[in-house]
Amino acid sequence: MFDWGAPIRNLDLLMQGLVVTLQVATLSFVFAFALGLVGALARRSHFWPLRFVATVYVEVIRNTPVLLQIFVIFFGLPSVGIRFDAVTAGIIALSVNSGAYLTEIIRAGIQSISRGQIEAAIALGLTPAQIFGRVVFPQALRNIYPPVVNQFIMVLLGSSLLSAIAVPDLTGNALVVNSRTYRTVEVFTFVTLVYAGLTLTASGLLNLLGRLLFPRATAR
Amino acid sequence: MIEMKQVQKHFGSLHVLKGVDLHVRPGEVVVIIGPSGSGKSTLLRTINYLEPIEKGEIWVDGTPVHQHKDLRQVRSKVGMVFQQFNLFPHLNALQNVVLAPTLVLKKSREEADEKGRALLTKVGLEQKAEAYPGQLSGGQQQRVAIARALAMDPKIMLFDEATSALDPELVGEVLAVMRQLASDGMTMVVVTHEMGFAREAADRVVFMDEGVIMEEGAPDDIFSNPQNPRTKQFLRRVLEK
Ligand SMILES: Nc1ncnc2c1ncn2[C@@H]1O[C@H](COP(=O)(O)OP(=O)(O)O)[C@@H](O)[C@H]1O
Ligand SMILES: [Mg+2]
Numbered sequence: 001m002f003d004w005g006a007p008i009r010n011l012d013l014l015m016q017g018l019v020v021t022l023q024v025a026t027l028s029f030v031f032a033f034a035l036g037l038v039g040a041l042a043r044r045s046h047f048w049p050l051r052f053v054a055t056v057y058v059e060v061i062r063n064t065p066v067l068l069q070i071f072v073i074f075f076g077l078p079s080v081g082i083r084f085d086a087v088t089a090g091i092i093a094l095s096v097n098s099g100a101y102l103t104e105i106i107r108a109g110i111q112s113i114s115r116g117q118i119e120a121a122i123a124l125g126l127t128p129a130q131i132f133g134r135v136v137f138p139q140a141l142r143n144i145y146p147p148v149v150n151q152f153i154m155v156l157l158g159s160s161l162l163s164a165i166a167v168p169d170l171t172g173n174a175l176v177v178n179s180r181t182y183r184t185v186e187v188f189t190f191v192t193l194v195y196a197g198l199t200l201t202a203s204g205l206l207n208l209l210g211r212l213l214f215p216r217a218t219a220r
Numbered sequence: 221m222i223e224m225k226q227v228q229k230h231f232g233s234l235h236v237l238k239g240v241d242l243h244v245r246p247g248e249v250v251v252i253i254g255p256s257g258s259g260k261s262t263l264l265r266t267i268n269y270l271e272p273i274e275k276g277e278i279w280v281d282g283t284p285v286h287q288h289k290d291l292r293q294v295r296s297k298v299g300m301v302f303q304q305f306n307l308f309p310h311l312n313a314l315q316n317v318v319l320a321p322t323l324v325l326k327k328s329r330e331e332a333d334e335k336g337r338a339l340l341t342k343v344g345l346e347q348k349a350e351a352y353p354g355q356l357s358g359g360q361q362q363r364v365a366i367a368r369a370l371a372m373d374p375k376i377m378l379f380d381e382a383t384s385a386l387d388p389e390l391v392g393e394v395l396a397v398m399r400q401l402a403s404d405g406m407t408m409v410v411v412t413h414e415m416g417f418a419r420e421a422a423d424r425v426v427f428m429d430e431g432v433i434m435e436e437g438a439p440d441d442i443f444s445n446p447q448n449p450r451t452k453q454f455l456r457r458v459l460e461k
Binding site for chain 1: 268270292293295296298299300302304306307308309310311319320323324351352354355365368369372
């Protein structure tokens with residue numbers, strides 16, 4: 001009654017989808033992190049318009065559905081003359097979405113560094129950029145590493161939503177295989193297991209990386 | 221070396237420094253004592269301008285700090301040691317010591333490392349160069365912090381209650397390093413509650429209360445023959461402990 005051969009016979013299409021998923025998620029996360037860093041600095045700026053823009057960005061993104069954000073970028077922006085292909089639009093949407101969460105995470109990380117650390121660096125004559133890059137940020141990153149890894153997992157899983165704008169990712173290609181074989185249960189069970197394997201592997205590797213980057217001895 | 225004239229500072233409505241004059245000559249060790257909340261830390265922190273002032277003048281080695289001129293250059297010449305050590309926990313002892321020399325003085329890695337190890341040896345911690353702050357005792361951390369400040373070849377060293385956060389049995393090792401520095405001829409301004417250190421190591425003791433310098437003089441005069449009733453009262457209180 002079940003035909004588990006259906007996903008296996010279409011393995012190359014599904015694996016192509018997996019590669020797209022990994023590429024889209026990784027790129028989106030890198031851009032999101034950069035956005036989050038800029039957002040966090042803007043939220044701590046002494047210049048209120050910057051703070052205001054960053055706050056609006058974070059609040060708008062965190063209070064609207066991701067799927068709608070994807071639709072706005074893919075279907076909405078062309079109406080004002082800005083047109084992207086599905087993969088590009090998807091990467092932008094995921095970056096902008098995750099960037100808002102990372103803004104808050106990174107901001108909390110920066111705030112967790114005590115005033116004394118900064119004063120010690122000022123007293124040594126470091127420039128503001130050196131203080132941020134060599135004293136504040138490395139410690140902040142250590143403190144926020146677990147939620148940052150979690151954000152990556154969220155982007156990885158959230159990328160499946162891009163199938164709604166026909167991105168050929170793992171979910172998108174699973175939909176194709178499903179419509180060819182009508183083996184819905186088998187195809188989606190298989191793909192679900194691939195996602196689970198993917199996230200478990202990714203978080204395992206990233207936690208290992210964390211232990212290498214931030215040895216226990218460097219804790220406060 | 222340091223020249224402060226009529227320095228004034230408020231925190232909101234609180235008048236913390238009410239016109240302080242202080243002159244520190246090259247090689248002099250000045251110890252500031254006084255009750256908690258009297259403005260000792262604030263005064264010390266105005267010297268490298270961690271605290272801005274509202275009125276008055278502060279000259280450090282010829283530079284008018286109160287005009288915000290060459291602040292970073294002044295700071296690189298003024299070492300500061302904090303009550304809470306403030307070592308960088310993500311760097312080991314040697315990395316803490318060489319960070320500023322490589323970034324600010326643009327020293328090469330090798331040169332900075334060599335000097336850094338020499339300084340760690342000077343404070344008795346050559347074995348701990350690769351240890352992280354979290355693996356060191358409070359006394360060891362504070363000695364690394366002193367080495368970190370010395371790595372910039374400072375002309376002046378400021379100490380803000382450098383031993384107050386330490387367990388009593390660790391106070392001695394840090395005071396020993398400070399005494400050594402004093403006898404090496406370093407210009408030092410030291411805020412401390414260690415009256416023994418003030419008596420032995422100071423060239424001059426300054427008693428501060430309520431944002432003003434109440435009395436100053438040679439340690440023997442201040443401790444054996446204080447003139448100001450507030451000084452007498454303060455010394456009676458701390459010395460009977
Ligand atoms: N950043 C600050 N903001 C507001 N008040 C402060 C600040 N720092 C110190 N004070 C106040 O200024 C006074 C002097 O403080 P401080 O210089 O630390 O005294 P001391 O070092 O002699 O104990 C105290 O009443 C203290 O509460
Ligand atoms: Mg104090």
